[in-house]
Amino acid sequence: MDYKALSELxxxxxxxxxxxxxxxYPPRDLPEGAVVSRMGPxxxxxxxxxxxxxxxxxxxxxxxxGGTLFLRVEDTDSKREVPGAIESLIRGLAHYGINxxxxxxxxxxKGAYGPYKQSRRAHIYHVYAKKLVSEGKAYPCFCxxxxxxxxxxxxxxxxxxxxxxxxxxxWRDRPMEDIKAALAEGKEWVLRFRSEGSIEHKIKFTxxxxxxxxxxxxxxxxxxxxxxxxxxxxxxxxxxDHLMRTTHVVRGDEWLPSLPLHIQLxxxxxxxxxxxxxxxxxxxxxxxxxxxxxxxxxxxLALSFYREQGYPVPSVYEYIMTILNSNFEDWRRANPTAPVxxxxxxxxxxxxxxxxFDEDKLRDVSKEVIxxxxxxxxxxxxxxxxxxxxxxxxxxxxxxxxYARAILAIGRGGKKPRKDFAVWSEVKPYMSFFYEELFxxxxxxxxxxxxxxMANILRAYYRQRMQMWHEKHTMLEPDGNEWFExxxxxxxxxxxxxxxxxxxQEPEKWKxxxxxxxxxxxxAICGRRQSPDMYSVLKIxxxxxxxxxxxxxxxxxxxxxxxxxxxxxxxxxx
RNA sequence: GGCCCGUUGGUCAAGCGGCUAAGACACCGCCCUUUCACGGCGGAAACAGGAGUUCGAUUCUCCUACGGGUCACCA
Numbered sequence: 108m109d110y111k112a113l114s115e116l117x118x119x120x121x122x123x124x125x126x127x128x129x130x131x132y133p134p135r136d137l138p139e140g141a142v143v144s145r146m147g148p149x150x151x152x153x154x155x156x157x158x159x160x161x162x163x164x165x166x167x168x169x170x171x172x173g174g175t176l177f178l179r180v181e182d183t184d185s186k187r188e189v190p191g192a193i194e195s196l197i198r199g200l201a202h203y204g205i206n207x208x209x210x211x212x213x214x215x216x217k218g219a220y221g222p223y224k225q226s227r228r229a230h231i232y233h234v235y236a237k238k239l240v241s242e243g244k245a246y247p248c249f250c251x252x253x254x255x256x257x258x259x260x261x262x263x264x265x266x267x268x269x270x271x272x273x274x275x276x277x278w279r280d281r282p283m284e285d286i287k288a289a290l291a292e293g294k295e296w297v298l299r300f301r302s303e304g305s306i307e308h309k310i311k312f313t314x315x316x317x318x319x320x321x322x323x324x325x326x327x328x329x330x331x332x333x334x335x336x337x338x339x340x341x342x343x344x345x346x347x348d349h350l351m352r353t354t355h356v357v358r359g360d361e362w363l364p365s366l367p368l369h370i371q372l373x374x375x376x377x378x379x380x381x382x383x384x385x386x387x388x389x390x391x392x393x394x395x396x397x398x399x400x401x402x403x404x405x406x407x408l409a410l411s412f413y414r415e416q417g418y419p420v421p422s423v424y425e426y427i428m429t430i431l432n433s434n435f436e437d438w439r440r441a442n443p444t445a446p447v448x449x450x451x452x453x454x455x456x457x458x459x460x461x462x463x464f465d466e467d468k469l470r471d472v473s474k475e476v477i478x479x480x481x482x483x484x485x486x487x488x489x490x491x492x493x494x495x496x497x498x499x500x501x502x503x504x505x506x507x508x509x510y511a512r513a514i515l516a517i518g519r520g521g522k523k524p525r526k527d528f529a530v531w532s533e534v535k536p537y538m539s540f541f542y543e544e545l546f547x548x549x550x551x552x553x554x555x556x557x558x559x560x561m562a563n564i565l566r567a568y569y570r571q572r573m574q575m576w577h578e579k580h581t582m583l584e585p586d587g588n589e590w591f592e593x594x595x596x597x598x599x600x601x602x603x604x605x606x607x608x609x610x611x612q613e614p615e616k617w618k619x620x621x622x623x624x625x626x627x628x629x630x631a632i633c634g635r636r637q638s639p640d641m642y643s644v645l646k647i648x649x650x651x652x653x654x655x656x657x658x659x660x661x662x663x664x665x666x667x668x669x670x671x672x673x674x675x676x677x678x679x680x681x
Numbered sequence: 682g683g684c685c686c687g688u689u690g691g692u693c694a695a696g697c698g699g700c701u702a703a704g705a706c707a708c709c710g711c712c713c714u715u716u717c718a719c720g721g722c723g724g725a726a727a728c729a730g731g732a733g734u735u736c737g738a739u740u741c742u743c744c745u746a747c748g749g750g751u752c753a754c755c756a
Binding site: 147148149151175181183184186187230248250255256263266267268271295297304317320322323327329330332333334335337339340345348359363364365366367385387388390413426429433434436437440458459460461462463464465467468469470471472474478518522523524525526527528537553578591594595598607608620621623624625626628629630633635637638639640641 | 688716756
């Protein structure tokens with residue numbers, strides 16, 4: 108068989124040579140140890156957690172080593188392409204801090220190793236296809252889909268392995284005349300790889316995540332070029348990652364089974380094999396069993412899900428880091444304020460198996476992340492989220508930013524910051540009582556206290572405030588301790604024990620403790636039983652912000668008093 | 682069915698021939714505390730099973746079981 112002639116017959120228009128391409132795409136001039144990697148998404152759907160897991164891994168590997176990360180769009184299957192998918196992918200990843208040094212962009216591409224869309228690289232693949240044919244390493248196959256199905260059926264009946272190999276590889280050694288005849292008939296053909304492998308042989312391989320592996324050699328003559336002349340993933344992977352000078356391939360471990368083919372391909376093409384990192388896929392619980400997260404079945408796989416829920420970007424990022432690198436949490440505890448980029452990411456620390464996605468853990472990480480933010484950062488985060496998902500709340504936040512920030516600053520900073528929310532959507536209920544528009548009070552008195560008694564406490568407190576106003580022209584003590592001292596004094600005058608410990612020893616001697624009085628105030632002012640520190644709350648309500656101008660908390664006392672059946676108009680009189 | 686990968690508490694996970702088998706989340710109890718949210722202390726909870734190698738196996742080898750992945754002109 109004259110392979111050279113065959114290659115001319117199949118690719119008459121291809122005149123470029125591998126050598127010329129080598130020159131056009133020279134090895135990159137990068138420091139020793141710099142990692143060059145890529146993301147190769149197919150534009151077939153939404154951005155999901157898997158993309159992010161793989162993306163973060165590649166990104167860290169590259170940028171931590173002073174290397175290059177690029178984006179290559181693997182759009183070799185036009186049938187499945189979804190319009191706009193590339194753009195949403197790029198934006199989604201950028202949102203999570205994954206930025207590409209080169210490759211496809213929203214409005215084109217940048218970099219010297221393009222084109223970065225596989226659909227525009229046909230001329231390049233054909234150069235290598237022609238070379239393989241001329242060397243007898245690839246051949247045309249004219250089987251129709253029906254014939255292929257028939258082969259599969261025969262294999263099944265004979266209990267043999269599936270695939271196009273050995274005696275089932277019917278076009279593998281056809282004479283030139285047959286090929287010419289088929290071509291003359293105008294039959295469609297694909298280009299197949301002539302595998303020299305045998306399933307009797309094992310190959311040793313070391314994956315950077317999974318460690319040493321023993322795989323069975325590939326003996327199947329896989330398709331390299333589809334009948335439309337566009338390559339399959341396998342062929343494109345070999346050609347592209349070689350010409351784009353990829354040093355490390357990061358991909359899901361569902362690719363492991365085709366690794367033997369890829370190894371053969373690189374070898375047949377005379378390319379140096381890159382390093383591989385096969386990342387375990389994220390699992391989820393489905394009833395009683397685990398399974399791979401599926402794009403179709405699991406909405407929580409989409410990154411947009413976390414956005415809607417209101418998980419801050421760094422929360423999701425750090426959660427994924429805890430899954431990816433088992434020592435990340437320890438590092439974070441030791442370096443609570445360091446930027447995530449300072450963490451030394453290591454493929455050796457990656458779990459070789461797939462992890463179960465755990466939203467409880469995500470929530471915990473997120474609370475931690477938010478607790479480390481400043482009030483201003485929290486404000487910006489909530490506002491951003493609310494603008495999109497709760498415009499009414501966004502309007503409230505924007506009406507008086509300083510007021511909102513002051514509220515969010517309660518209990519923030521210091522050694523033991525509050526951890527009230529994991530997602531932005533929880534902020535609104537948390538701070539709702541600060542806004543008249545959102546205030547939905549429940550004036551049920553504290554345990555064991557009658558409405559009359561509670562109203563009585565409110566009246567006493569109200570009067571204490573009025574007196575303070577007359578004497579000092581202020582409604583609120585300058586500091587929290589002093590404030591609580593006054594609450595205790597008031598409590599005692601009403602027959603409540605000022606000291607909680609004392610009260611516990613002899614509860615029968617008192618109506619209750621200062622805590623009960625404080626709780627009555629809390630319920631009146633916040634309309635609920637839980638709130639952050641009362642003095643901090645009052646401090647904000649006593650401010651001069653337009654949102655609380657006037658006697659804001661005094662008004663709250665009166666309103667509660669009225670709701671409890673008191674005649675509040677007499678509160679002002681002697 | 683073939684091939685491959687995996688299997689430590691409910692979940693995530695340290696461990697790399699000798700340990701009372703870390704830690705985190707969730708759960709439970711106690712403490713702190715004027716409520717809540719934190720924080721502190723403590724508890725329950727695991728090496729899938731069986732052979733072998735070894736003085737000694739969670740750790741190495743083999744077998745079985747289970748889980749997952751993959752067997753397209755999809756990536």
